[in-house]
Amino acid sequence: MRLNKETFVAGFALFSMFFGAGNLMLPPFLGHEAGDQWNWVTFGFIISAVIIPILGIVAHAKIQGTMFDFGKKVSPVFSYIYCFAVYAISIGLPSPRTASVTHEIAIQPYLDSGYLLTSSIYFALVLLFVLNRSKILDIIGKFLTPVILLTILSIIGIGLFTGPASTVVTDLEKPFVRGLFEGYQTFDAIGAVVIGGVIIVSLKLKGASDFKVNKALIIKSGCIAGLALLLVYTGLIYNGSIYSTWMEPNSSRIEVLSSLSIFTLGHIGKMFLGLLVSLACFTTAIGIVTGTADFVKGFFGDSDKAFKATAIIGCLLGVLMGQFDVNYIINIAVPALMLIYPVTIGLIFLNLVPHKYASPPIFKGVVAIILLFSIPDFLNSVGLAGVNTPFLKYIPLSSYNLGWFLPAIVIFVLLNILLRKGNQ
Template sequence: MDFNKQTYLTAFALFSLFFGAGNLILPPFLGYNAGEDWFWVLLGFGISAVVIPIMAIYGYARIQGTMLDFAKKISPAVALVYCVIVYAISVALPAPRTASVTYEMAVQPYSELSSLWLSTIYFAIVLVFVLNRTKIISLIGKFLTPFIIILLLCIIGIGLFGDAEAMKASIFDNGLSAGILEGYQTFDAIGGVVVGGVIVISLALQGKYNYEEKKKMIAKSGLLAGIGLFAIYGGLIALGAYYSATLQVENRTELLQLLSTSTLGKIGTAFLGILVALACFTTAVGIITGTSDFVKGLCKNSQTAYIITAVLGCVLGVAIGQFDVHYIIDIALPALMFIYPITIVLIILNTLPERFASTTVFRAVALVTFLFSIPDFLGFFIAEDSVNALKEYIPLSKYSMGWVLPALFVFVLVNLFELFRGRNTGEITAK
């Protein structure tokens, strides 16, 4: 498999655009709580935070369009509504969270700078990158990503070769499902449909490559980025599990701080601050850029629309970035339970061969997925007993995955129906 310089740059850029606040603080705490069952949560986390997002990149390699193309087979109206919801969630939650994490872990321990000032400076620099649209892959791929990876490997490598007590028992009833649901919190499936578009447009703006060249480049870059993400997640989850009986912590950020100090000593705290700032920054750039690209496309490629959206996105980031990290994570859960299942289904359908993903299949599977994910969403707003009574009749619903089997069943059923209908039509035509 041939990999050129642009492929590696794009892979590095993809890695950084995916690897943000949640990707850094969630895996160690997941491993810490899983203890000796850390491998099962890694598999679950890998499914929702690596496999599904990278499948989104493969989907973009095929269609080389915008996020509107991901849902267009359902209907143009549904595609538009879906995109607006995804970009609204992205700008309102994961983007501001990057500023909040940066403040709590990289600034607050060492400086009296207020959260407001930090967020303002942070998103001002984000805006500079977003406005330099054509240079994003180069800037992130060449300079920021290598530094992020080196720091991560230092913390993981030194930590796993250190002395630690036996791992504690897992707190999870089902490690696989716990890992999948925690992977939701990375926003990476949503990130896949957002930053995939950023990569497609970035390569198109260079004007050097044809469709087939871009298709191969994006697919190879996605593979490399996926391998890198899984390796880093595996290391962070194993590190959290390795120290699960040694450290006593109550939240995600505290654990990451203690791990960096345990592995790299006093200098580890400074390195962690730099790592957090860089990882969060690249993700914020990807989200704001993707949202601005989307609005620009809706407004007939208006650069003014791009700039206004970028500025508004950064202002919103400053405002919401004042909230506590854990508060932002908590309020994100209902939104994730609402949009994640349909996003996963759209990603999978867009990577399948055309004969298995017709318009009818898209519409039927998307509708069933939406209907069966409603109980998980409603559970945050109405009496728990009412929702649990409904969930008892839905397989896997107690793991917040009640939509999976119905979606799979409808997918198979509709494909079989279209197969037999096609054969019957062929026989009638032949007669």
């Protein structure tokens, strides 16, 4: 696989837009909870936070359209509803969360100021970058990502060579599933369908219009981003596990991350961590707001006014939601993720397989089944577990909140068989 400077710049830009607040604070916390079972939570986390998102980027390379194209085979109406839901969730939860994390780690320890001031300055800068979106790939890929990676690798490297020799024994239940669902909180599968569109539009704005060349560039850059994410997540989870003996058992996600930075880089580590968090969160917020503005621009006939208005509204919403603390935003995100994440995974898979195995009827059937079997998980997440009927216990993987998975595979296979017979 031939790699050039442009491929690495795009790959670093992808990594940076993926690597935000959740991507930084969730892995060490997982390792802290898992202890000696860190390898199992890593496996689950990698599936939902690396493999599925990068497959989403590969699907984008195949389509080279907008996020609307991901679901249009179900129906245009469904695709618009799905797009609006994803973008509403993205600018309403993970984007503001980046400002909250930045405040709690980079600002609060040093300045006696409130969330409002931080989020106002933060999203003013985000807006500045978004309105200059043609330069996003170069600015992020060439300048911001190397600083982020250098700081993370310093924490991981020092931790590996100076940390405790053993991990604590824990009784964490279902470690693989715990890692899988913690990976949901990174929003990376959703991020893939949003950010992938940003990369494609940015390439076109730079004059790159050759379909095959863009496809190769996007896939290669996606692999680079995926490899970087894999190494960083594994390192952070392992460091969280070995340093768990030095931390309080009930430490929060941010407390674990702060402690890890101090253990590895000393008290100056807090300053490095603040810089790292600010850059990682900032690049993710840029990707989310730009992707949302791109979609609305296309919806209104390629209107630049719609792009600017959406960017401004997205940043204002970020300021408003950024007033809440990180744990609150994480908790209110769970119900939305229980519905939108399975559908997103299904759409990524369907857009990856050859067209003959993923015709519009198959899209409709698989997505309908995923939605149907995701409802119990959604109800559980909002405290309505009592409405579940007894038959749910007979659905494979339902106890792991994955009751939709096998029914989706079964309907995919059955519909393909039936359609093949019908065409004979």
